[in-house]
Amino acid sequence: MRKSSMLVFSLMFLYIVIFLLSMYFLPIIFNQQYGFPMFLLISVMTFGICYFTYQYASNYVNAHRQNHEKTKEIMESILEISDSILTIKDKQQLFQLILEKAVQCIDDADLGSLLILKEDNLLEYKALVGYDKEKFKNLQLKLEDSFLYRYNHGDTSQSCIIRDVQQYDKNHLSQDTYEELYHADGFITKTALSTPIKVDNKLYGIINVDSKNLHGFTDLDMSFMEYFANQITTVIKNQESLDKLLYLLKHDNLTNIYNRYYFEEIFDDLLDRAERYNESFAIAMFDLDNLKITNDTLGHQRGDLLIQQFAQGLKSTVRKTDIVARYGGDEFVAVFLYADFQTVISIINNLHAYFINHPVVIEDAIIANEFSYGIAHYPSDGTKRKELLKIADTRMYLNKHHHKQ
Known part of the structure; x- marks a missing residue:
């Protein structure tokens, strides 16, 4: 608000200066017959320039402020997740909290899923928001069937936005996989924003935030989601380090049974x-x-x-x-x-x-x-x-x- 007020003041000051200068120089440059029309023309042009400059600057300031507020909201969510590491019982709770915060932070997000990549290259659903957990309990996806892999032609390092999710999956998935998702009510969403979770530069999992709006999500939302995913990488690594430490505190190093x-x-x-x-x-x-x-x-x-x-x-x-x-x-x-x-x-x-x-x-x-x-x-x-x-x-x-x- 302070920056916007200063901008308005500067533009008004510029307009007044131009106005006064025109009143002083116009009678000298032009005769009295054309002085007033020229003065009026320059005044209108000056006002127009100032108005459109103000609109552009105001939109820029508002967008910058919204970006700042969204970044701040994401950072507050990351801090809340980090603070919870000592109180949560296991990774399952951590993944659920991460997903809930992602859905909360991204505009237009109504649902979500978090999948972890296993050693056999299968993605396992570890957290859900807005979906029936019982229906997804035994459902796994091949990495090749994920939005990231299909949309980016095998490059799972880039985020993507998928619109009309049901039609997209119908065109790209096998009949069996499509029917599994269909019976799990996986197509109640219209648009999906899919982002990789990378740990030590390797694909660790995928976080999807979904919208019931066919035109939901923008490239800016995708940037925010990538920023969120980058931040939670540190949280996941800290959780794994803590798990290892707690294991060592409880177990005998030679036999791996309780100490x-x-x-x-x-x-x-x-x-x-x-x-x-x-x-x-x-x-x-x-x-x-x-x-x-x-x-x-x-x-x-x-x-x-x-x-x-x-x-x-x-x-x-x-x-x-x-x-x-x-x-x-x-x-x-x-x-x-x-x-x-x-x-x-x-x-x-x-x-x-x-x-x-x-x-x-x-x-x-x-x-x-x-x-x-x-x-x-x-x-x-x-x-x-x-x-x-x-x-x-x-x-x-x-x-x-x-x-x-």
């Missing part, structure tokens, strides 16, 4: 739930009997193979509801939900059989993992974490002593 820190955290939550709902469970401690001799004779790298294989065997033997973790150097722990002693012993017998059938081959040596174990039961043996772990640990060392005899 002691995270196990104790979820075990305390398990105790609270068991007490609240009167549930029971068993906890077992495991110790690798032949790890030390393997380390001493074949080296720690060979010993690491035993540790990794034990973790793999434990994960493959327990039930999906059970929890396993590496508790120390050669110690592992497992929680068996809703299980009594006999159930746990049966699982451990299966674990013994697993290692007999899957020995570790180290150079010329064939080694079967051997282990000792101890079991404690909640609530019959105790109700506190330290108490239960101590009982299981004591029984494990009794079992180890029995093996040595």
Whole structure:
């Protein structure tokens, strides 16, 4: 507004200057007979020039202001998405938030979809706005069937606007793919603005904002959408870095099962739930009997193979509801939900059989993992974490002593 006011003031000042100069010079240049008509002509021309100049400048200022406001709106949305990284549960929520903000920011956008490119070159729908999620749940698109690929002849780095989406897809898609989209109500939109999401200069996914208006979206909207997509690339990379960090905080680096820190955290939550709902469970401690001799004779790298294989065997033997973790150097722990002693012993017998059938081959040596174990039961043996772990640990060392005899 301030710039517009200054512009109007400048134009009015220019008009007055020209007006005064004409009043001074016209009587000198022309005789009195033609002075007034010439004055009137120059006044009209000056006013016309000033008026059209003002209109042009005013439109320019308004367009610049609208662009600035739209850019500001997009940046505020990006900041909101970035701030949510620490509170959202998973990437699915992140993708949904990204899409919702895109639809909100782009004029004429009523619906939208966000697709992620998988390793098999299929695009999977990860977020939807305005469409039935159930109908798109199992629907995947070949990259070659995407708007970007078809419109740009294989160049997926450029955005595009597709008008009359249903007719366009009918002309370019296979009959099966077209019918899948038709039955999913994918053609309630008239116009689609499709933009690539690139991470590390590679196609990561596609974000589509759709309009029910056949003449929706402009090249300016496409520029805004490209700017939005470029900004969310950083957000996605930050989310992936955070996911990796959280994974490392929760998992043992050698075995990729839970570490002691995270196990104790979820075990305390398990105790609270068991007490609240009167549930029971068993906890077992495991110790690798032949790890030390393997380390001493074949080296720690060979010993690491035993540790990794034990973790793999434990994960493959327990039930999906059970929890396993590496508790120390050669110690592992497992929680068996809703299980009594006999159930746990049966699982451990299966674990013994697993290692007999899957020995570790180290150079010329064939080694079967051997282990000792101890079991404690909640609530019959105790109700506190330290108490239960101590009982299981004591029984494990009794079992180890029995093996040595």
